[in-house]
Amino acid sequence: MNIAVIGLGLIGGSLLRALAGAGHQVLGFDADPAVRATARDAAARLPARARWQVTGTIRDAAAEADLVVLAVPLTALHQVLDALVSSGFHGLLTDVTSVKGPVREAVALRLSRAANPVVGYVGGHPMAGRETSGFASSDPALFTGCAWVLCLDNGVSLDDWLTLATLFTELGARVVPATTEEHDRAVASVSHVPHLVANALAACAADDLLALTLAAGSFRDGTRVAATRPELVGAMCGGNADAVREALDELRERLDQAAKALDQRDPVRAVREWVAEGHAARRAWPPDPGRPERVPAQADTLLRLGRAGGWITTVAPDRRTVTGFLPVRTV
C-alpha cells in the first residue's frame, strides 16, 4: 500500500517506522525542516527494504497515496486539510488525533468544497500517548498491544474501515470499533479528565515547599501527565469540551461525596466505604481479555463488541469475519 504520513511527531514518526517495517511504501512529511532532515537521516541508516521517504511538501507526499494518515495536532489540522484537498489527493484518509468530533467536522467541511473529493474518511485514535514527544521519541513498537479506535459512524464505508483495521491490527494494535461520540465520551473520562486532575493536584502543592519534599509515589504518579505540554492538554480537553465537562462534573460529584464522608462522625469508616467502588474498579483493571471469538464483519456487530469493551486483532482475508476479544468482567 502507498501510504503518506503527515506530521512526524511521536505518533506519526512511530507510524512511519512501523508501516515501512511492515513492507508498505511510505512517504512522510513534517512542517518542520529539521524534523524532515532527522527523519531522512534515520531512514538512510536502515536496510533498503525498510526505508521510508521524506518529501518537502504535503502535495508530494499525498498526491499518489492510497492512504493518508494525518498525525498533526488539532490546531494544525485545518491548514493541512486545505493543503491535502488542493494536492489532488483522492484516496482514503484517517487521522490519529485524540478528539474525533472536531476532526470529523473539519474533514466534512473540506470535502464538501473539494474538486476531487477524498474517497473516504475514517477517524482513528491510537491510545499510545507518552509524556515525551517528537520524532526522537518515536518507536516502531509503539502500537503493539495498544488500543486503536477506528470510528464506525453512520455513513462510513465498512470496506474502508476494514482496510484500516487490517493495516493497524497487522502492526499489533487492538482495533476498537466505536462511534465518534462514544470515543469522545470515553476518552473524556479516562484520559482528558485525568489530565486536568493531574494539573490540579500539582498546582495545589505548588507553593508548599514542605509538601513538595514529602511528595512520593502517589503524588508522582497522580501528577505525571501534568508534565504534558499545555498546548496539547488545551487542544484535547478544549476540543472535546462538552464531553470533558460532563465527565468532570461526574468526578466533581464524587469528590463532593468524599468531602461529605470526611465530615461524618466516623470519617475513617465513611472514607473506607466511599473508596470501595473505585478500589474494586481499579483492581479489576485492565480487564481479562477473555478468549478469541470470530464475529461477522458487520457494523452493528462490531459496534456492539466495542461498547462491551471488546477489540479485534485480525480481519479475515475475505473480510467477512474478524477475530475479536470480549473482556471478562471480574466485578
Added chain:
Amino acid sequence: MNIAVIGLGLIGGSLLRALAGAGHQVLGFDADPAVRATARDAAARLPARARWQVTGTIRDAAAEADLVVLAVPLTALHQVLDALVSSGFHGLLTDVTSVKGPVREAVALRLSRAANPVVGYVGGHPMAGRETSGFASSDPALFTGCAWVLCLDNGVSLDDWLTLATLFTELGARVVPATTEEHDRAVASVSHVPHLVANALAACAADDLLALTLAAGSFRDGTRVAATRPELVGAMCGGNADAVREALDELRERLDQAAKALDQRDPVRAVREWVAEGHAARRAWPPDPGRPERVPAQADTLLRLGRAGGWITTVAPDRRTVTGFLPVRTV
C-alpha cells in the same frame, strides 16, 4: 542500640531488616503468628551478625529496648500502646504512621496513665509507601533516599529527636523536621487527597466498558493508588479528616475553575491557560537538592529548614550541628 519493632508489615519488616543490617540489636513482634514465623525464617537465612529476633509478645520485645518503633496501622495503635505501657517499657518511642495528630494524642493519653512513663515520644513518618504490603514485600533498602518526617513539636526533647535523626539518616533517609500540624497538612495535599482522587477517577470509569478498554497511561498512573486497601485509605484520610477536607476543598476549587475554562467561548485557550500553573509545578518537581550546608542543631533552625523544603542527611557526632540540604526552586 536495642530496638524493638512492633508490627512487621512493609514498613516494619523493612525497618527490621535495615536496622539489623546496620548492626543494631533488633527484636520484632507482629500480632499475626504466621508473619512472626515468616520473619523468623527470614532471619535464620542470614549471617549471624545481620539477624534479628522475633518475640511472641510485645512485652518480650519492648521490656529491655532503648527504642520502640510502632509500625502498626492506626486502628491497632491504642491496643499496642496499652500493651507497651503495661510491659514496663520506659525508653524512647517513635512510630511510622501516616497521620501524626491522632498518634500524638493517643500516646499522650496513655503516658499520663502509665506507672512507668515512656521517656520520650517523637512521631515519625517515612514517605515510603507502596501499593504492595506485608512482610513479603519488605526491603532493607526501602528507606534509601526516602523523606522521613520526625516531628519536632514544642515539648519534644531535641536530644531524643537527634537520636532518631542519627538512626534514620544512617539508613539513608532524608530526615525532615516538621511539626505535627505541618506534617498532617502537607501529606493531606500530596498523599491523602491524591488517594481520594485516584479512587474517584477509577469509580467514574467503572461502568463504561469501552472507556476501560481505551484507558492507557494517564488512567493507569492517575488511578494506581486506588489499588491501596480501603482500610488503609480510610484510616489515613479519616484519621486526618480536617486537613484532608481543607486540601480537598482547594482541589475542588481548582476543578471548579477547570469547569469554567471548559465553558469559555475558546475552551482550548482557556484550558491551556488554566493548566499552566500545574504544568510548571510538576516540571519543577522533584526539586533540585542544592548543596549541603551545616546548620546548628536547634529546634527553630531545623523547623525553618523543613518549612523551606529542606532535609538533613547527617547529624554531627557532637550533636551540635547537622548537615542539611535546601532545595533550589526553579520556578
